[in-house]
Amino acid sequence: MLFNSYEFIFAFLPITFFIYFYLNSKRLTIASKGFLVFASLFFYSWWNIAYLPLILISMLFNYTIGNSLSKNDGENRKGLKKTFSNKSILVFGIVCNVALLAYYKYADFFIENFNLVTSSNVNFLHLVLPLAISFFTFQQIAYLVDSYRGETKEYDFLNYALFVTFFPQLIAGPIVHHKEMMPQFASSWNMVKNYKNIALGLFIFSIGLFKKVVIADTFAVWATAGFDTATTLNLFEAWATSLSYTFQLYFDFSGYTDMAIGIALMFNIKLPINFNSPYKATNIQDFWRRWHITLSRFLRDYIYIPLGGNKISSFRTYSNLLATFVIGGLWHGAGWTFVFWGFLHGMALIIHRIWSNLGFKMNTILAWFITFNFVNVAWMFFRAKEWDDAIKVLKGMVGLSGVVLAEKYNTIFSFLNNYGIIFDKVTGNIGDGSKSLIWIGFGIFFILFFKNSTEKSKEFAINNKSLFLTLIYFLSSILSLNQVSEFLYFNF
Structure with missing residues (x-):
């Protein structure tokens, strides 16, 4: 089930929302959590129910390992003898998780x-890559x-299952920590409907839906x-292709993240920010620090450090x-x-660190231009199916594959034919004439x-302007739902 589908927007989300808060209104807290886990697993299984046993086994295994670490920590404080050291248990848990990911992916x-x-000929x-395995692993x-x-202790499997499966962030993040999620579900204030959170959630969800359906899916073409x-791309077609993907990826993934944050807010849960205008980076x-922030945090805290x-x-x-x-x-x-692609970014960070250590500085506009174009070029390897x-x-x-200018300029610049420049349809090989170039200008x-x-959420207020903008974003997106498409990060 996709966020940008009729069944999710008009059936799954409202039904889940009302049943969850109805159970909470009756003070059936355990039942409400249980229902939310069930709904999240139903949401996950919608694509292929064969994925369900894998995520259940993964959750049960990691819950057991986590509890073993907590139990060992308690025995250590009491001076009791332990069968295995915490480090051995942790290494075993990580190896099993990585092995599972490696096998399927x-x-x-x-x-x-x-x-x-x-x-050889093995x-x-x-x-088939199980959905969301990279994220939940x-x-x-x-x-x-x-x-x-010693930063996390979870003795309740239902709470742990909710932490892993909470459907807004299950499929493509943000990658969250237990300590930033479960206290929110435990808060009695979050068990009643908060109309400001609902309004803000709908507003952010509508922005994300607009990014995905109207903008990202247009660039995708x-x-x-x-x-x-x-088979070949001239100068303008190649730049239109590369920039179209650069903007498609941004609006697709940030759109998903906005929708996840908006949906979670309707349930009074605040997910961490995952994007902060990364294409403004200098x-x-x-x-x-701006792109896929929770993944950057994971790579820093659990690999780099x-x-x-x-x-x-x-x-x-x-x-x-x-x-x-x-x-x-x-x-x-x-x-x-x-x-x-990862190697290119690693080398770029090394060069940046050396540059900074030497005390060099650069004009801000030039720095942005270089950074943006480096990211754009690197995305080509990220997108390409083959080298x-x-x-x-x-x-x-x-x-190197030719330069094509619009036919209407032939009479004025005909002398350029001597330099191998052709006058024809500028972006004929990717369709829509120069429309792609106009959209790229809009994207920039x-x-x-x-x-x-x-930034918009910080300024949000419940008023006619917010209602109008929400309706514009939402209705224009719904009217554009001619063909439902998956989010790009579902492939990872």
Whole structure:
């Protein structure tokens, strides 16, 4: 079930909302939590009920490991003998989680590379990637590490199941911590309907729905045509393709996050901010403080810092940065293009750190321009199904596949024919003529000069203006729901 579908918007969400708060109004707290877990698992199973046993087994396993860590910690304080050390239990838990993720997500990738290196012919497993496995695995690894550190104690499986499965953030994040979620569900104030939260939630949800349905899905047409259909791309087609994907990914994922935050608010739950206008960043470190913030937090706290962070030597710091982002790239997908994308960002962060340590500074506009274009170029490897797809777009972006100008300029600039410039349809290979270029101009203006949903939520007030904007966003999105499309991060 998708957030941007009729069955979710007009059936699942309102039914779940009213039953949850009805049970709470009768002071049936355990029943309300149980119902919310059931509804979340139903939501998860909508795509394929075969996914359900996997997430249930994963939850039960990690709940048991987390409780073992808490029990061992208590025995340690009492001076009792322990069968296994907490570190051994933690390592076992993490290894099992990573092994599960590796089996489903990377088995065929490993087989492919094994066959390539050894000239073998091992058959592929052709496993279907379970929905959200990357997100709920990382979230539960964070829970185990927090339990090991004594920051989390959970003795109630129902509470733990709610923490993992809460449907607004289950499929594609944000990646949340137990300590920032469960106190909210335990608060008696959050068990009654809060009409300001409902209004604000609907407002943010409508913004996210508009981002996905009206903006991201429009850019998707040109990005798909450029990457997957066109055999060659001229200069303008290549730039239109790359920028279309850059904006598609942003509006798709930030749209999902807005919808998740908005839905959770209707249930009086505040999810962490996951986006903060990342395309306004003026350096790559600033970008990662703004883009997919909860993933950046996870990579920092559970990979970069345990590797040593920046506490040892400059060389180790740079090695840790690179390793962290290569792992982050691999987390996104089982392919060398994802690894290379992570490598590019790791190298960019190393260069930025060296630049900053040397005390160099740069003009703000130039810094933004370089950062944005680096991110845009790196996304080509993130999007490409094969290396050749990324190379095709990059060749076009530097003019190696030709330059095409509009036919109407032929009479004025005909002398350019001598330099290999052709006068024809500028973006004929990706469709819609110059419409894509107009939308890209709109996209740049939107990301630079519009307030993001977090900033808008701080100014929110229940009045006619907010009602009008909510209706505009919502109705224009509903009228555009001609073809329901998945969110891009569902693939990761």
